[in-house]
Amino acid sequence: MQRALLIDPNTCTGCQQCEMACSYHHEGNFNPSKSRIRVFKFELEGRFVPYTCTQCDEAWCMHACPVDAISINPKTGAKEVSAEACVGCKVCTIACPFGTVNYNSETGKVDKCDLCGGDPDCVKACPTSALSFTYAEEAGMKKMRLWAKETDKGGQVENKAYTEEDIAGYLDQLS
Amino acid sequence: MPWTKKLLRVDLTNGTCESEPLNMDWAKMYLGQRGLATKYFVEECDPKVDPLSPENKLIFATGPLTGTAAPTSGRWSVITKGALTGAIACSNSGGFFGAELKNAGWDMVIFEGKSPNPVYLNINNEEAELKDASALWGRSVWDTEDMLREICGDDNIRCASIGQAGEAQALFAAVVNDKDRAAGRSGVGAVMGSKNLKSIACRGTVGVQVGDPMKFLQASGACVKILKENAVTGEGLPTYGTQVLMNVINEAGALPTHNGSDVQFDGASKIGAEAMAEPRETDGKPNLVSTGACFGCPISCQRVSQMDPNHFAVKGKPKYHGTSGGLEYEAAWALGCATGVSDLEALTYCNFICNEYGMDPISLGSTVGAAMELYKIGAITDNDTGGIALEFGSAEALCKICDQTGLGEGFGREIGLGSRRLCEKYGHPELSMTVKSQEFPAYDPRGIQGMGLTYATSNRGACHLRSYTVASEMLGIPEKTDPLTSDGKAGLVKIFQDLTAAVDSSGTCIFTTFALSADDIAPMVDADLEGEWTSDTLMEIGERIWNLERKFNCAAGFTGADDTLPQRLLKDAAKTGPAEGKVAELDKMLPEYYELRGWTSDGVPSNETISRLNL
Numbered sequence: 001m002q003r004a005l006l007i008d009p010n011t012c013t014g015c016q017q018c019e020m021a022c023s024y025h026h027e028g029n030f031n032p033s034k035s036r037i038r039v040f041k042f043e044l045e046g047r048f049v050p051y052t053c054t055q056c057d058e059a060w061c062m063h064a065c066p067v068d069a070i071s072i073n074p075k076t077g078a079k080e081v082s083a084e085a086c087v088g089c090k091v092c093t094i095a096c097p098f099g100t101v102n103y104n105s106e107t108g109k110v111d112k113c114d115l116c117g118g119d120p121d122c123v124k125a126c127p128t129s130a131l132s133f134t135y136a137e138e139a140g141m142k143k144m145r146l147w148a149k150e151t152d153k154g155g156q157v158e159n160k161a162y163t164e165e166d167i168a169g170y171l172d173q174l175s
Numbered sequence: 176m177p178w179t180k181k182l183l184r185v186d187l188t189n190g191t192c193e194s195e196p197l198n199m200d201w202a203k204m205y206l207g208q209r210g211l212a213t214k215y216f217v218e219e220c221d222p223k224v225d226p227l228s229p230e231n232k233l234i235f236a237t238g239p240l241t242g243t244a245a246p247t248s249g250r251w252s253v254i255t256k257g258a259l260t261g262a263i264a265c266s267n268s269g270g271f272f273g274a275e276l277k278n279a280g281w282d283m284v285i286f287e288g289k290s291p292n293p294v295y296l297n298i299n300n301e302e303a304e305l306k307d308a309s310a311l312w313g314r315s316v317w318d319t320e321d322m323l324r325e326i327c328g329d330d331n332i333r334c335a336s337i338g339q340a341g342e343a344q345a346l347f348a349a350v351v352n353d354k355d356r357a358a359g360r361s362g363v364g365a366v367m368g369s370k371n372l373k374s375i376a377c378r379g380t381v382g383v384q385v386g387d388p389m390k391f392l393q394a395s396g397a398c399v400k401i402l403k404e405n406a407v408t409g410e411g412l413p414t415y416g417t418q419v420l421m422n423v424i425n426e427a428g429a430l431p432t433h434n435g436s437d438v439q440f441d442g443a444s445k446i447g448a449e450a451m452a453e454p455r456e457t458d459g460k461p462n463l464v465s466t467g468a469c470f471g472c473p474i475s476c477q478r479v480s481q482m483d484p485n486h487f488a489v490k491g492k493p494k495y496h497g498t499s500g501g502l503e504y505e506a507a508w509a510l511g512c513a514t515g516v517s518d519l520e521a522l523t524y525c526n527f528i529c530n531e532y533g534m535d536p537i538s539l540g541s542t543v544g545a546a547m548e549l550y551k552i553g554a555i556t557d558n559d560t561g562g563i564a565l566e567f568g569s570a571e572a573l574c575k576i577c578d579q580t581g582l583g584e585g586f587g588r589e590i591g592l593g594s595r596r597l598c599e600k601y602g603h604p605e606l607s608m609t610v611k612s613q614e615f616p617a618y619d620p621r622g623i624q625g626m627g628l629t630y631a632t633s634n635r636g637a638c639h640l641r642s643y644t645v646a647s648e649m650l651g652i653p654e655k656t657d658p659l660t661s662d663g664k665a666g667l668v669k670i671f672q673d674l675t676a677a678v679d680s681s682g683t684c685i686f687t688t689f690a691l692s693a694d695d696i697a698p699m700v701d702a703d704l705e706g707e708w709t710s711d712t713l714m715e716i717g718e719r720i721w722n723l724e725r726k727f728n729c730a731a732g733f734t735g736a737d738d739t740l741p742q743r744l745l746k747d748a749a750k751t752g753p754a755e756g757k758v759a760e761l762d763k764m765l766p767e768y769y770e771l772r773g774w775t776s777d778g779v780p781s782n783e784t785i786s787r788l789n790l
């Protein structure tokens with residue numbers, strides 16, 4: 001079964017260890033500017049949000065590439081860029097709606113997340129478990145479980161329905 | 176390639192930037208950051224130099240671990256002769272600026288001279304250039320960063336700037352990076368202001384190499400694991416932040432209150448970690464929004480706070496309605512306990528403007544506390560303050576006077592002198608809670624005896640971050656000692672001072688030492704650097720750095736007589752709490768400390784010590 005990278009911004013602290021792990025894996029040094037995963041700080045909200053390629057099935061980048069340099073790794077499902085084939089035309093960076101394919105001026109090729117061949121280093125480096133690598137088909141299970149627990153509370157208390165505050169409070173907690 | 180092996184020398188007078196190879200003999204003896212930059216500083220600067228003159232130098236330094244995957248690798252320092260203290264100053268900061276500077280390929284930047292007009296330094300990897308900052312002058316740290324992003328056309332730059340306080344040369348002005356991280360103490364921001372240097376805007380994409388990556392990742396991974404499993408670094412600091420200490424220290428009767436008159440504060444529970452997390456009565460939202468980390472840090476002690484938009488201090492001022500760096504324990508103590516103010520929102524506001532205008536909240540709060548006492552005894556009056564009723568406990572007065580200090584206006588200019596000069600000016604030097612002109616922080620030595628020696632002997636003036644014996648005396652790390660006794664504290668202080676100097680110089684955070692020993696840290700340094708690095712090497716380097724700083728201070732005119740504490744701590748016994756009846760027993764510790772240090776009875780490093788340490 002294929003796995004997917006799952007991001008939980010609620011626990012991210014913005015430490016950039018994921019960026020260092022990524023750049024070390026792909027570039028051999030610690031260089032956040034070359035990381036395929038990037039952490040964004042939203043200053044006024046006090047939020048830290050990591051973002052990277054989500055490996056679309058019908059990947060825009062892959063379909064757009066004129067030289068078929070981007071292909072699916074059948075084992076991991078990752079869309080991988082072949083450095084040999086890439087001609088650096090940057091069409092994929094235009095095609096990707098999420099901006100997760102980027103040009104590397106040092107190599108003249110594009111870089112994107114390749115899930116490290118199926119065992120992503122960013123996940124291992126994250127000290128807060130804001131990143132996890134879970135079975136794609138079960139990616140929602142953790143959130144479902146949380147909701148199930150919450151839903152069950154209604155049944156446990158006789159005659160007690162949810163108040164609006166309860167739900168608002170819970171939603172606050174999640175968001 | 177652990178050090179980048181090059182430094183940037185910026186001549187502000189002539190407007191030039193030159194790359195220079197790092198002195199590798201010194202690097203091996205002083206490691207980096209605090210140690211190595213101090214070595215450069217003492218070699219190049221006359222100890223008698225006026226801190227605010229063009230002849231003083233200002234160094235921004237990273238360590239060999241800065242920018243690597245080592246846990247807490249975001250630390251960097253500003254080294255100069257302190258405007259507040261006239262002593263060697265090394266102000267340490269976190270955030271992201273340091274790692275960016277390292278990623279741009281620089282171990283340090285040395286500024287010399289004085290620019291004829293306001294400038295900022297733009298670093299883009301190996302390119303460095305001084306640029307006109309006339310449009311930035313007069314702006315806050317926050318506006319400066321926003322404007323620089325626009326001017327450089329790059330959202331990814333990291334900045335370290337001064338705000339209006341640094342421009343006005345308030346003697347405790349800070350250098351603030353990433354909008355809410357500060358090289359806060361000793362007035363390094365005033366030195367920057369005196370040089371007409373507004374900011375460093377840096378972008379680095381070169382990357383950071385380590386000597387032996389496999390060994391390095393193993394060693395740093397082991398350290399991360401220890402940090403995660405430790406109660407303080409894995410649970411206390413991430414969950415509650417440093418503010419967890421507020422109630423603990425209050426109960427221990429070691430919370431200096433009302434300018435050091437009391438050792439306990441009845442408003443403590445309203446301004447600590449618990450209060451920050453509780454929903455406010457006014458709008459039902461908590462002050463604490465999230466927690467943040469510095470670069471590479473698994474501990475994430477930073478608090479991110481958001482104020483009640485209807486609080487009097489920020490009502491109708493939308494720029495304070497978003498989040499910013501929230502109260503840390505020292506700031507909450509200084510702005511709150513020293514002044515007797517228990518309005519959490521008011522303290523948060525003052526902390527925000529410390530970030531915005533670039534001020535050290537510890538010195539600011541303590542100086543306002545001193546002014547309040549001067550006001551109480553009538554040594555300053557409404558005439559002096561321009562009508563601000565500087566009463567202990569007044570949140571309104573606190574907010575107003577902090578505003579004025581940040582902007583260099585009104586009575587704020589007098590506050591900007593720091594507590595020692597203010598109290599002298601108004602005829603009551605005994606009311607200044609300072610050592611070597613620097614305000615002491617949030618631990619009363621009457622209740623935590625080791626901190627008395629820590630403050631008295633700190634090379635940069637009173638400070639907790641030179642030997643945090645609170646770890647041992649209150650938290651039992653590495654071993655519990657009795658806070659009420661001075662026995663054995665001399666040795667404790669020495670070990671903490673040496674270890675801290677080494678950790679600072681590596682480019683990592685002193686908070687790691689709640690969990691990591693020199694034995695844990697050494698393998699990271701060893702895998703990073705050429706040569707052999709053991710815990711003994713690190714401790715020896717720490718001791719060398721400590722003595723180098725001391726030597727500089729002696730040459731600058733400090734003597735053993737300056738290793739003292741405010742009379743209040745030495746003579747007036749604590750009135751309440753577990754330390755009731757106790758004074759700070761400095762005289763019982765100091766001679767033993769000098770002896771352990773290998774210093775003469777006047778506190779001067781002996782010739783043997785100097786040659787033993789290759790100074």
Ligand code: SF4
Binds near residue numbers: 013014018
């Ligand atoms: S390593 Fe984890 S906590 Fe740190 S920035 Fe990345 S996702 Fe966030």
Ligand code: SF4
Binds near residue numbers: 474684
């Ligand atoms: S422990 Fe706190 S101060 Fe130290 S590096 Fe981590 S977040 Fe920064």
